[in-house]
Amino acid sequence: MVQQNRWTLSLFAIPTLLFYLYFFISPLTNTLFDSFVEWDGISDKVFIFLNNYMEILQDPVFYSALLNSFYWVALVITVQIPIGFFLAYFLYQKVKGFRILRTVYFIPVVTSSVAIALIFSFIYDPIFGLLNNTLNIIGLGHLTTDWLANPVTAVTAVALPFVWNFIGLMMIILYSGLQTVPDELIEAGEMDGVNARQKIVHIILPSIKPVLTICLVLGVTYAFKQFDYVLLLTNGGPVHLTEVSGSYMYNQGFSENNYGYGNAIAITMMVIVVGLAFIINKVLKED
Amino acid sequence: MGKKSLLYSLLIIPVLLVSACQQEEAAEEGKTDGNEQEDALTLDVLHSFTGEQPQAPVIEPAFETFDEEHSDINLQIETAGGNDIEQVLRTQVSADDAPDVFTHWGMRRSESYFQNGDIPDISELIESDSELEGMFREGSYTPVTYQGGVFGLPILSYSYHFIVNTEMFEEYEVSVPTNYDELKEAVTTFQENGVIPFAANNHSARYMLLNLFSQHKTQEEMIEHATGEEPFGDALYTAAERVQELAELGAFPDGYMSMESAQAVQLLNAGQSPMYYQMDWTLGHLDENQMEKLDIIPFPLASDGLPQTTISGNGQFIYMSNEAYEDPDKREAAWELMKKIASPEIGRQIIEEASVLDLSNSEVEFDESNVNPILVEAFEDQQSAENIVPSYDEELFASEVENEYWPLVDSLLLGDITPQEFVDEMNNIIQEYPNVQFDE
Structure with missing residues (x-):
């Protein structure tokens, strides 16, 4: 009887399984296969085995793009998640109007990246932009620069819209995590006389570690996947200065019609992201 | 409650009746259109002159006018503004679903299509068509000349x-x-x-x-x-x-x-x-x-x-796909459409109405008083x-x-x-x- 039930249940799982195979596994297999070929999208595919990967290893632009991606990840860890946490904690205090504030903080997440990039391009414009004009008005004219082309500021300037875009998402995930912290634990801490910093560091953060892990994995994944802000603000330029691995992959595949190489970059990125996710899980679990 | 239901029914029934009658009429009209369309030859068209493209106010209506003027040809028009067309076309060609007629750049972005035979050599069509004699300025075909063949008609300089x-x-x-x-x-x-x-x-x-x-x-x-x-x-x-x-x-x-x-x-x-x-x-x-x-x-x-x-020089061209070229009926229709878009009349409109100096066509004559003075x-x-x-x-x-x-x-x-x-x-x-x- 139990055996028969298993077969019936398996039968019901088949449509979902087929759907998953067709829409998730098959594109991944395709990408993997295409990473071993040289292909411009029109001509016949030429199997070149590991040549694309060998080329990646010798490609200075890829390394510079990868370095920029890691910089984005660093911004996620040092800026996006901490701000998201403090906003979540602020809301968790049930301040007056916290429901409206929660919505307001979340608005950037549902705003189109094109609109956000447009806003930031107006802010950064070296001649007409809000940032340089404000600096001029407040007497800090010497600080004005071409934010998207200056080697010192360009990578950060392109990454900031992304950081801002997803702060709301981090906030909402961490906020839901904060709801699960038992009140008794906090009350016990307060009775023991912990101050606000101790409460956050020793009670709240350890309690929401699984949620923090999710935020970290999501942040790292998003940082590596991003290419739209780069594409919209600088297209990776000047001279690949602001290129990240996602935009480099996109440009190789879709602008330079170098699909095999683009797929090889995609697989390399996937391996790096899976590796990072594994490390994050391992480290936070061990803690 | 009963009265309310009756009132709603009285309101809803006439609305439903009217809309049902309208749908029936529309279906009848559709049938007639469908019969006409059944005999028409369908050409899939892909072009990039849409949205904010400066030539869009001239080229988009030109395709539509051609469609209206030819009851025997039905154009299925798809657009991909600016550089987006490159990816759309590449995807369609690699899926063996190339549009019959499309606009694109010259050799620099079409070379692989020429090499793979996705775009046919139309030298014979050009040579046998007296209408095209002297229509384009010297060197206009250079970007679409590839290893002895000519692959498209110039539409924009x-x-x-x-x-x-x-x-x-x-x-x-x-x-x-x-x-x-x-x-x-x-x-x-x-x-x-x-x-x-x-x-x-x-x-x-x-x-x-x-x-x-x-x-x-x-x-x-x-x-x-x-x-x-x-x-x-x-x-x-x-x-x-x-x-x-x-x-x-x-x-x-x-x-x-x-x-x-x-x-x-x-x-x-x-x-x-x-x-x-x-x-x-x-x-x-x-x-x-x-x-x-x-x-x-x-x-x-x-x-x-x-x-x-x-x-x-010349930057934009109109092409037909190899599939369209292989089919005599489609080839004829596609050729007519290509000539229309590359014609001096469209060239004149681009200069006068879109304020773009299109000099691909040597026969184009424009009225200087209708043109932005800087173009002159x-x-x-x-x-x-x-x-x-x-x-x-x-x-x-x-x-x-x-x-x-x-x-x-x-x-x-x-x-x-x-x-x-x-x-x-x-x-x-x-x-x-x-x-x-x-x-x-």
Whole structure:
């Protein structure tokens, strides 16, 4: 009887399984296969085995793009998640109007990246932009620069819209995590006389570690996947200065019609992201 | 409750009846249309002239008018604005679902389609059609000529023009430059007065480099460099040195590396820059209130005695797919549509209505009183040029070279490489990817 039930249940799982195979596994297999070929999208595919990967290893632009991606990840860890946490904690205090504030903080997440990039391009414009004009008005004219082309500021300037875009998402995930912290634990801490910093560091953060892990994995994944802000603000330029691995992959595949190489970059990125996710899980679990 | 239900029913039933009758009528009409459409030959069309594209107000209606005028042909039109068409077309072709008729660039972005036979050689159609005789200006087919075959019809030309704001030159007591030394002097004076000398982005700077180089070259000599027959030498070195010097002098605005062409023109419109060097399609973006102050003049000569040079050629073409070519009925319909879009009439409308100087068609006649005055000046500038050469990246470089050439010029402008390194690197790239379109 139990055996028969298993077969019936398996039968019901088949449509979902087929759907998953067709829409998730098959594109991944395709990408993997295409990473071993040289292909411009029109001509016949030429199997070149590991040549694309060998080329990646010798490609200075890829390394510079990868370095920029890691910089984005660093911004996620040092800026996006901490701000998201403090906003979540602020809301968790049930301040007056916290429901409206929660919505307001979340608005950037549902705003189109094109609109956000447009806003930031107006802010950064070296001649007409809000940032340089404000600096001029407040007497800090010497600080004005071409934010998207200056080697010192360009990578950060392109990454900031992304950081801002997803702060709301981090906030909402961490906020839901904060709801699960038992009140008794906090009350016990307060009775023991912990101050606000101790409460956050020793009670709240350890309690929401699984949620923090999710935020970290999501942040790292998003940082590596991003290419739209780069594409919209600088297209990776000047001279690949602001290129990240996602935009480099996109440009190789879709602008330079170098699909095999683009797929090889995609697989390399996937391996790096899976590796990072594994490390994050391992480290936070061990803690 | 019962009364309410009755009232709602009385309201809803007539509405349902009316809408049902309307649907029946629509279905009847649909049947009639369907019968007509059944006999019509369907052509799938893909073009990029939509949305904000300056030629869209002319080309989009042209396709629609053709569709309306030909009851035996049904056009299924798909659009992908600007550069997006490249990916849409590539996806459709790789899925064996190429559109029957489509617009695209010349050799630089269509080479693989010519090589793979996705776009057929239409030399025979061109030669056998007397209507096309002398219709296009000389050299119009060059970007679609590949190893002895001709693959498309030219629909849009491009040209670069040098514009000066004479009022600003007078205000700062600078003479309008006719050679490089005067240009350098003008840049320095404007810089010292806090004026951004050029309303330019990195495309403008790249074309200044090309103009300074091509003043020393004929079209044939430029082809020899692109095919690798003759390596680049002193002429490119000097041009590279000069354009780098201009960048160092602060000739270009902050942010010019990431600036869009339409953004750069705003500096000229706002009276913040006195000089401008850009493609003709941007002329339509010039502020009409500034027109009186603006003059189109020849680009300054690298040294005295060189010919006044204009970079100009054909940038956009209309093609039919190989599948359409293989089917006699589709071939005939597609050919008719291609000729319509490439016709002098559409050329005239593009100049008069879209304010884009389309000179691909030599038979085009336009009424100067209907045209933006700056276009007339651009036309005269073109006519008076002693040396008309094509753009390397629009026409003569293999697509792989274009991918390397643009960032290389950016590196030169940023001072990351020396002029000599630029020349050496260009020779290496050409050696790796020579233009093979003229091989028989």
